[in-house]
Amino acid sequence: MDARHVTRSLLLALALAGLSVAPGRALAACKIGKMAELPVTMTAMKPMLATKINGADAQFVVDSGAFYSLITPASAAAFNLKLRSAPFRITLAGIGGTSNAQITTVKDLTLANIPLTNIEFIVGGNDPGSGAIGFLGQNVLKVGDVEYDLANGAIRLMRVDDCRRTMMAYWVAPGQGYSVIDIGDTTPMEPHTTGTVYLNGKRIRALFDTGATT
Numbered sequence: 001m002d003a004r005h006v007t008r009s010l011l012l013a014l015a016l017a018g019l020s021v022a023p024g025r026a027l028a029a030c031k032i033g034k035m036a037e038l039p040v041t042m043t044a045m046k047p048m049l050a051t052k053i054n055g056a057d058a059q060f061v062v063d064s065g066a067f068y069s070l071i072t073p074a075s076a077a078a079f080n081l082k083l084r085s086a087p088f089r090i091t092l093a094g095i096g097g098t099s100n101a102q103i104t105t106v107k108d109l110t111l112a113n114i115p116l117t118n119i120e121f122i123v124g125g126n127d128p129g130s131g132a133i134g135f136l137g138q139n140v141l142k143v144g145d146v147e148y149d150l151a152n153g154a155i156r157l158m159r160v161d162d163c164r165r166t167m168m169a170y171w172v173a174p175g176q177g178y179s180v181i182d183i184g185d186t187t188p189m190e191p192h193t194t195g196t197v198y199l200n201g202k203r204i205r206a207l208f209d210t211g212a213t214t
Helices: 073-078
Strands: 009-013 031-043 046-054 056-062 084-085 091-094 095-101 102-111 114-123 135-138 145-149 153-160 179-181 193-201 202-207
Touching: 073 114, 179 193
Parallel strands: 056 135
Antiparallel strands: 009 179, 031 046, 031 153, 046 056, 046 102, 084 102, 091 095, 102 114, 145 153, 193 202
């Protein structure tokens, strides 16, 4: 979810497909629109998204814990992407040590038949495995509120207006229980979804990271 929108609750198992909130269970002013639905396939506990880079097929891991999207150097070379120095010093750390990252711009990136233009990627890191060439991070996801419905193979980008006090769990039958937690405010530099959870009764902060397999 993004700071530009008013929704501040992470709803467990949220599935806002094709929707308007049910009458009598939401404030009349609440408006929800689906900007895009990204079909994902769970592979080795990672949400994989099929895309196209300048018309050629490419697969990424959707990683809500990554502040920026990343493509490996080998894949950047395979797709003939031009590299340039990062405008700010970005250092990538790994088993082999640290290195300064480079940047590339994908002129045409297609997600679920939706064309995006001039999308920047950090170039670096290691092969993510499972056939992926990199990670899609918050610079792509933060265009709207995000609904992670991984059990049903979908990540949806939503536009939400005036829904702060709305009961968003529209799929819950009357009398059925559900869980809601508040999430933290976000900024362009801290776009991640974080919240307060309890571990053995101890209050801790948690980051909800689709790129973490455990």
